[in-house]
Amino acid sequence: MNTRVISCTLLLPTDYQLQDILSFHVRDAQAVAEAVYANHLHKGIIWQGSPACLALRFLSQGAEIELSIDHPLASLEVDELSTLAVRMLGLNQPIDVFEESLGQHPQLGMLINQQAGLRVPVLASPFEALSWAITGQQISVAAAISIRRKFIQQVGLQHSSGLYCYPDAQHVATLHIDDLRRVGFSQSKAQTLLTVSQMIVSGDLVLNYSQKEPPIEQIRQQLLTIRGIGPWTVNYTLLRGYGWLDGSLHGDAAVRRGLQILLKNIEPMEENQTRQWLENFAPWRALVAAHLWKLVSAAGKEA
Template identity: 50%
Template sequence: MAEPADFVSLSLSLSLPADFRRDDFMAFHRRDAQELSERVTALSLSKGLLWRGAPACLSMDFAADAVRVELDADVSPQAGDAAALTSMARRMLGLAQPVADFECAHRGHPQLAGLIAARPGLRVPQTTTPFEALVWAVTGQQISVHAAISLRRRLMQLVGNRHSGGLLCHPSPQQVAELEPDQLGQAGFSRAKTRTLLELSRQTVDGGLPLQGWLDDGAPEEIAARLLAMPGIGPWTVSYALLRGYGWLDGSLHGDVAVRRGLQRLLGRAEAVSPRETEQWLQGFAPWRALVGAHLWAMQTAAGY
């Protein structure tokens, strides 16, 4: 009898809706020009990630109406891998996001109609795990996207998860929890962000924050309340993490500078729009406030934030 394989190799195909915006999805994953963790062409994405704790490479190859998804992981196969890969790929692509309902509800709006017409089918690409989304949200607090990308890169280099194909993989909660504060500080993280990342990671490892479990049965309001109780995590961080990690389209991103800049442009205002004004304006679009925020992002860059 042949010896069992010591790696996972899976492939599957997913149909794409006619309005799927492939270029937007690619732009999101192309943000780090050094391509240490993601490599992007016009029609393909290769991304390093951890699969059951082992380095893996996820590949997506796009055709006009479908995407071929492949996973190569440095770990033995396990029952349920195919279903887990399908679920993760669909989340990353935003295929479950009910954007058609949003567009139907607001395509006649005097201000949103133009945004929707310019980018029909706009979905929000999601991270591979909620933990990755939270780490990115904490990393990006009050700094530019360029600076956040640099910090993200340094974190992955610090931990050093590398798939056999060469791509770096985002660290696990356990790996971040085991870092010393000085290590994160030397990588460029502030003391406040260091404390938040370590506490977030430790609570995830201990089960106090069941981030993966919430993918199946977590209520956004419960998740938000639990996260807001942690030091260093405020409303913007929660709304962003819920959007990128769970696909929740109703977080209010009124604290986001790029959202406010987009709203200023949309309204034709000479003066800046305040967070309070942005919050009040977005409130009229519940339960789609974060998706409206994504449209405001897209006015400035296809990559989003």
């Protein structure tokens, strides 16, 4: 197999929370599409229609980034690889501004200071984020991971390294609804996934924007018109696909549980209560949600 390899290096902030990034990508124990070991992450992606392996090797003060593409003529500039890595690692997220703004907040400040440097891991493409959000609607994380694994294997795009690659919209659009039903998608989710894939292929839905600042509001409004996609799916997609930090994730069960722990409430938090509380933290609502996710994870480990 002829491959093309390109690489770059990035400096990391001294407070960079590497374990947050690695933990996000190690959730599937079978590691069919992502492999994490020591301070390395290997992830199978599709680049310009061809299988590729993205390798991130974390050093004491930086990261070495390498992309190996199973196509000798694939075009890739170092700036493109660097931009991808910066986005995925959350290095363009203004964490210092957030922490300075809310570090003294009476309810949230202590948590922010305890979890200083927290950044939101972003997926390799907005389509991966959207399809993952659709997969995870109203089911457990474990069930969603199982469906995701079978979905990746069903499409069957494998890099020469052995890793399967998360499919792009062009490959998913060729599937039949029965293909998706066989790997565990409900009828409605399968139809929604096919719809968004076909819309991307036809150009009716544009998720990959070349400009530095994608038109978040335009994307949000367009996604909300698609049957099977609601506010939680949109805001989660914008967070994991673009690193947009102001989507309200009040519909997320783990966010509500985190808020209950933070506020020391005996009764569970309702969606409307959570929405109203998060409104106080715009334009950081999704980043606040990420801090609550981590709080829930820490509480689970201590239990």
